[in-house]
Amino acid sequence: MLSASASLFSIIKLLGALYLIYLGVGLLRTRSGTPLDKREIKLAPLPYGRLFWQGFLTNMLNPKVALFFLAFVPQFIAPDAPQKALAFILLGCIFNLNGMIWCHLLALSTAFASSKLKVSAKLSRWLNRVMGGLFVVLGIRLATE
Structure with a gap:
């Protein structure tokens, strides 16, 4: 549908670019005064059950999943x-089994790394600024292409 309508593609591309810029500006404006491990986040x-249904609906309503299966899987069926x-x-x-194994390994390694890694407030601000700037640049580049 997007390949048939150039204007619809341009609108979606610009919305994506604006969203990237919005995320980047949000990261640039973040002020972290204390290290991440000292903040109390409740x-x-x-x-x-709610987590399961959120994930299930996210995957079911994601058109990329359907497009992937329709484009990739049939070539392996005689x-x-x-x-x-x-x-x-x-x-x-x-x-799905391979994806589940990968996601579990990713979650376990991330939990292990976050328990061992302590980030200072200065490093946290620096990382937010770098990533925010990168998102803004990518958003501008996407909008101008």
């Missing part, structure tokens, strides 16, 4: 296969 834990739907489902389950 977040109420969400029930597991055209003369008698059970194409079953093969598609099996390949999807294998993909």
